[in-house]
Amino acid sequence: MKGRLLVSLILFSCSLMAQSRVYLADVEVNGLKHTRFHVVMNELDFAIGDSLDLIGLAAVLERNEQRLLSTGLFNLADFNIKHWDADKGEIGLSLEVKEAWYIYPAPIFELADRSFNVWWKEMNCDLDRVNYGIRVDHLNLTGRKDKFKIKFQQGYTRKYELEYLFPYLKGTWGLGVVASFAENKELGYLTSDNKVLFKKRPDEATVLRRFRTGLTATKRNSAYAFHTLRAEYNYNSVNDIVVKDWNPNYFPEGKDYIQFLRLMYVFKYNRTLFPAYPEGGYAYAVEVIKDGVGFGNFSNFSTAAEMEWYAMPAKRFIVGAKVKAKWNWTRNQIPYSNYQALGYGADVIRGYELYVIDGTDFAWLKTSARFALFDNNISLGKLMPVHAFNVLPVKFFLKFTAETGYANDKWYTANNPLNNQWLLGYGPGLDLLLYNNFLLSAEYNFNHLGEGALYYKSKFNF
Structure with a gap:
């Protein structure tokens, strides 16, 4: 201002x-x-x-x-x-x-593993585990904040994807569609010692195919309140060698496919200041998922809740806390393909970036303290030919994080020592936020096993 x-x-x-x-x-x-x-x-x-x-x-x-x-x-x-x-x-x-610049046509060169750290430290920078191709993201296709994405990808995962979300179709109602097809010649078929084991067929034939398509309805009651209702059809199949020789519990009942209709409802209320990288305020969300509506060979029902809070007790100093819990109401054994808890997506505990902790239910708490070392707009002038990028907003933070989490596992604890125990991770780090949406992080995190390592992370708020 x-x-x-x-x-x-x-x-x-x-x-x-x-x-x-x-x-x-x-x-x-x-x-x-x-x-x-x-x-x-x-x-x-x-x-x-x-x-x-x-x-x-x-x-x-x-x-x-x-x-x-x-x-x-x-x-x-x-x-x-x-x-x-x-x-x-x-x-x-x-x-x-x-x-801002809305169109991002870009070549794809991304890692197939869960993170750069897994690819770097566990997979020895194997270039065969790289995806390449082209994608186009438009963040504002018709000027109505409607997002369009198309992807053509080869490499480790062959993938074709099309997605469109129109948030203001009629009043506060929006509508979205998605269709995606992917296949792999290598499969993460089992977890042992809290590491995913991968395997290929000797002839390197395709072992996994995935297809999903769905419709999404959205409603925005206010600047802070969002409702999302999604109906999505999923059909995944594997080569018969997977369920015969590698893991008979990969899909339900030892079958070589899984098919189900998913209904998902999400409510989000977000009153954070600067939601892309919160500097104050609070937010909460509730998620309800029912898999196996009407037909298919997989049925499951789960709920999750998440809350976060941030404050600025002194100039340039920000503290925050975030908590999440997920509960699976279906207590029968869940097939391995759908048995993920900690270690995926946003559900990673710092210090355990190289591990996965499978389970039916989980909970985690994440806390942080950040200090802004630099916060300003830099004029790039003639150095930047694209007018929308002429002014570069830059924020640079020193931070310290401490996190804990627990995953409840009834089926695979014998071979995975981190299941069914509280995890503790912590460490210092640096965050660089560019153009208000591109976040780059370098962290040195520790865990309760006495392990400490340097981790690099990135996030693009598309």
């Missing part, structure tokens, strides 16, 4: 004196070239016609600037008071934005 806004607020406060609230008469948005006006307004937690608290107005506008930046639609966002009428007690706001 520029200094002129603070000056305007001071003058405005003086002119109104006894008034504590003001009426928002209008909002003017400048700098929109592709994004629709209503998309911007939907991202704000106030609307034209609202009564706003004058004393807290500066904080409200700054919070909404951060919300706009974290959408990935804009590189710059700056509110100011356009006009005010002291007699009527009303104001008008102006918003200056600079749209």
Whole structure:
């Protein structure tokens, strides 16, 4: 927020004196070239016609600037008071934005393993475990914050994928579609010593094929509340050698395929400041998944809940905590292909990046303390030919994290010593956030086994 806004607020406060609230008469948005006006307004937690608290107005506008930046639609966002009428007690706001680059056509060169650290330390940087191809991501296809993704991939995993999400189909309702096909010549068929074991056929024929397609309906009740309902059909198959010789429990009942219809409901409420890399506020989410609706050979029912909280007790210093729990209501033995708990996606405990802990249920707690070493916008000028990237927002943090987690396993504990015990990981690290959406991390993490190692991570908020 520029200094002129603070000056305007001071003058405005003086002119109104006894008034504590003001009426928002209008909002003017400048700098929109592709994004629709209503998309911007939907991202704000106030609307034209609202009564706003004058004393807290500066904080409200700054919070909404951060919300706009974290959408990935804009590189710059700056509110100011356009006009005010002291007699009527009303104001008008102006918003200056600079749209981000929305189209990301890019060659694919990515690792097939769960993380760079697994590929580097466990797979000895094996280039055969690399995916290559081309993908195109458009974050704002028609200017309505609609996301389109298409992928053509070869290498370790041959994959073709198409996805489109239109968040404002009618009012606050949105609709999405997805279709994906993938196949592999190598399969992670079993977990032993909390490491995934991989195997190929001698003739290197395809051993795994996966297909999924689905529809997603979304509803946004406010700037903070999101509902998602998804119906998705899954059909995966393996070569018969997998269930005959490698792992008879890979799919249900020793079959060489798994087929089911999944219904999933997710509710998210997010009041964090700058959600892409939270600096304050809180959020929570609830997830309900039913696999095997109407037909198929797999049935399961699970629920999960997640909460997070952040605060800034001192300038540049941010503390946070995040907790998640998942419970599987189906207590029968689950096939190995669907028996994942800790070690995948966001459910990784620091210090255990090289391990997986399978189970029916799990819980974890993650805490962090971060200090901003650098936070500024860098003008690249003629060094950057793409206008949308001329200004580079950079944030650089020193951090310390401490995390704990537990996975409940009834079936495979004998060969996996980390199952059914509390894990503890901690360590220092550095975070570099570029363009408000690209996060690069370097961490030195320890675990309760006495192991310590350097880990590199990246995250793109598409």
